[in-house]
Amino acid sequence: FSEFSDILGDFFGFGDVFGAGSQQRRTRTQRGADLRYDLTISFEEAAFGVKTRIKIPGTEVCSACGGSGAKPGTHPTSCKGCGGRGAIRHQQGFFTLTRTCPTCSGAGKVLADPCKKCHGEGHVRVEKTLGVNIPAGVDSESRLRISGEGEAGSHGGPAGDLYVFLHVQEHPLFGREGNDLLCTVPINFAQAGLGAQIEVPTLDGNETLSIPEGTQSGHRFRIRGKGIPQINGHGRGDLYVTVKVVTPTHLTKEQRRLLEEFAALDNTGNHPTARKLSEKVKDLFS
Ligand SMILES: [Zn+2]
Ligand SMILES: [Zn+2]
Structure with a gap:
């Protein structure tokens, strides 16, 4: 190699x-x-x-002629046009001009009988x-x-x-920014609200990531040293995991009942963005 x-x-x-x-x-x-x-x-x-x-x-060197370009058994001959020098000199006034020999293209030798296998290339x-x-x-x-x-x-x-x-090629799970890896992992709203230990993929296999309670959708976690290795160097980039809170669909009767119960107890104080919004609305009309 x-x-x-x-x-x-x-x-x-x-x-x-x-x-x-x-x-x-x-x-x-x-x-x-x-x-x-x-x-x-x-x-x-x-x-x-x-x-x-x-x-x-x-x-590679032609096996038939051994690289000479001449038909096996023959040899390249010295060019008659230039006497084998590859260049022609002639006098013009005070100057001696030199130009490449047109007969042999400067090689100094000509092939009377070129090798058939390499067409004289050698x-x-x-x-x-x-x-x-x-x-x-x-x-x-x-x-x-x-x-x-x-x-x-x-x-x-x-x-x-x-x-x-x-x-x-692209990876089905990971994006790349320099030496950092990016991936998005779905969590449900119970995990987001209560906190959870979740499995996340890395290039070296799965890792456990601790999601603290009250995690918002779109929050980005960093796992150090799980990115791409530095080229010709030491160390690796980081893995950034963005969590996406997924809204449940197709609720069972029991789930629906519990969710309605939760909604009855819910207030905007639990939601940072909703609280900010209601304060702004209050300011607007006060
Ligand atoms: Zn040849
Ligand atoms: Zn010549």
């Missing part, structure tokens, strides 16, 4: 990368092109990291399997660079780099 040599929070290298490539095009050695690979991983894989294998287009395209380590804590914004795994360079130039663009 190869390690990513770089983790880029933001991908801003396009201009540099392609600019450098085009400037080198006229020279004999040419850096290989960078490759982009889009990889979709699960929410849990992003949180805890994953070792995976990806298939990328690659090149290498063939193959599918390459690459093992990659995705560190814990990556997100959909993460771009990973594996240096030297892009396209092969030509005439001895270095290979380009492989950029892995990560796409993280």
